Amino acid sequence: xxxxxxxxxxxxxxxxxxxxxxxxxxxxxxxxxxxxxxxxxxxxxxxxxxxxxxxxxxxxxxxxxxxxxxxxxxxxxxxxxxxxxxxxxxxxxxxxxxxxxxxxxxxxxxxxxxxxxxxxxxxxxxxxxxxxxxxxxxxxxxxxxxxxxxxxxxxxxxxxxxxxxxxxxxxxxxxxxxxxxxx
Amino acid sequence: xxxxxxxxxxxxxxxxxxxxxxxxxxxxxxxxxxxxxxxxxxxxxxxxxxxxxxxxxxxxxxxxxxxxxxxxxxxxxxxxxxxxxxxxxxxxxxxxxxxxxxxxxxxxxxxxxxxxxxxxxxxxxxxxxxxxxxxxxxxxxxxxxxxxxxxxxxxxxxxxxxxxxxxxxxxxx
Numbered sequence: 001x002x003x004x005x006x007x008x009x010x011x012x013x014x015x016x017x018x019x020x021x022x023x024x025x026x027x028x029x030x031x032x033x034x035x036x037x038x039x040x041x042x043x044x045x046x047x048x049x050x051x052x053x054x055x056x057x058x059x060x061x062x063x064x065x066x067x068x069x070x071x072x073x074x075x076x077x078x079x080x081x082x083x084x085x086x087x088x089x090x091x092x093x094x095x096x097x098x099x100x101x102x103x104x105x106x107x108x109x110x111x112x113x114x115x116x117x118x119x120x121x122x123x124x125x126x127x128x129x130x131x132x133x134x135x136x137x138x139x140x141x142x143x144x145x146x147x148x149x150x151x152x153x154x155x156x157x158x159x160x161x162x163x164x165x166x167x168x169x170x171x172x173x174x175x176x177x178x179x180x181x182x183x
Numbered sequence: 184x185x186x187x188x189x190x191x192x193x194x195x196x197x198x199x200x201x202x203x204x205x206x207x208x209x210x211x212x213x214x215x216x217x218x219x220x221x222x223x224x225x226x227x228x229x230x231x232x233x234x235x236x237x238x239x240x241x242x243x244x245x246x247x248x249x250x251x252x253x254x255x256x257x258x259x260x261x262x263x264x265x266x267x268x269x270x271x272x273x274x275x276x277x278x279x280x281x282x283x284x285x286x287x288x289x290x291x292x293x294x295x296x297x298x299x300x301x302x303x304x305x306x307x308x309x310x311x312x313x314x315x316x317x318x319x320x321x322x323x324x325x326x327x328x329x330x331x332x333x334x335x336x337x338x339x340x341x342x343x344x345x346x347x348x349x350x351x352x353x354x355x356x
Contacts, residue, residue: 017346018339050346056295057314057342063210065200065217070192073221077188 008036013043017050188228192221195237198316199244205311206248208300216247238325245308245326298348305329306341313338 008016013036019025020033037044199220203213220243224231231239279285299307305327312323313334320331320338327334 015343018342019335022335022339024335024339046346049349050342052291053295053342053345053349054314056292057299057310058317060205060292060296060315062197062201062316063204065196066214069200069214069218070189070196070221072218073192073225074189076222077225 008032010036010040010043013037013040014046017043017047021047021050021054188225191224191228191236195224195240196221198237199240202241202244202311202316203248205299205315206245206307207251208296212251216244216251219247220244235325238322241312241326242328249304294349294352295345298345298352301348302341302344305337306344309334309337310341310345314342 013033016025016029016033020030023030025033037047196217200213200217203216203220204210207213207216220240223243224240279288299310302310308327309323312318312326313320318326320334323334324331329337
């Protein structure tokens with residue numbers, strides 16, 4: 001293919017699209033890129049994409065800081081001790097939920113041995129069971145959010161129901177209440 | 184004294200917070216960084232040149248973000264999905280009236296944010312500061328400690344990298 005001596009190859013033109021869009025090239029280079037784009041539809045399509053990317057970047061929102069952050073800074077400026085807000089991040093929740101599972105399994109079984117003759121502890125065990133269910137429900141929610149494939153029905157079938165049944169048997173009480181799925 | 188500090192905090196809070204938000208892709212961590220940066224401003228306000236306050240704040244913000252990112256990488260591989268959090272997804276939703284155009288435009292922005300998270304430094308900071316925040320090249324250079332001409336080179340390379348990533352993502356576009 002015959003090309004004028006100053007014609008740009010595509011590879012070089014593609015390297016210059018962003019500075020061309022910003023008119024950030026010397027005049028001679030601007031002309032060479034423009035001529036190439038007039039003759040090359042593939043590179044012209046790339047220029048459209050480059051222009052759209054720039055347009056979309058400029059249209060992205062600039063979110064503002066929540067007022068409570070400024071309030072915390074203001075209080076700290078007055079000399080108050082202002083801790084960072086306590087936040088539960090996913091890995092910690094996974095650890096907490098796993099700990100709750102272990103506590104439920106071990107605690108439920110161990111309690112079962114001792115509790116048959118200790119009537120006043122029944123309410124404590126029932127309370128522990130409810131709390132463990134809440135932890136399990138949260139575990140399901142967090143693992144979903146983290147993209148782990150542990151579904152509610154799996155948690156319920158494999159963990160919540162067997163453990164609840166074990167605790168109920170230990171207590172000598174039937175507990176058929178459905179576990180809560182959401183907090 | 185506190186009033187002058189509060190004025191400054193109010194003036195720069197959006198810039199600091201949104202820079203952190205795009206660098207970290209996390210609302211909560213961006214809030215923590217903003218708090219930390221503004222507290223640092225409170226402590227060091229006497230030593231900061233008023234004319235360079237904006238670039239000083241952005242430099243401190245960037246350093247704080249990268250400390251957090253390093254910590255995040257060392258703590259766990261199960262971090263956030265690159266690009267954005269749930270709230271950012273709502274924020275980038277397009278306002279196109281036609282549902283099909285709206286869906287396409289929102290998808291484009293979502294992919295753009297994911298690509299932005301992947302282009303690496305210093306390109307990411309330069310692209311955010313120039314294209315998203317609209318800062319002049321000079322101020323970006325002061326923030327990053329590089330000459331203006333280097334800012335322009337990084338900006339063009341960063342956007343070119345974005346274009347390549349967007350093409351990889353949708354090969355038939």
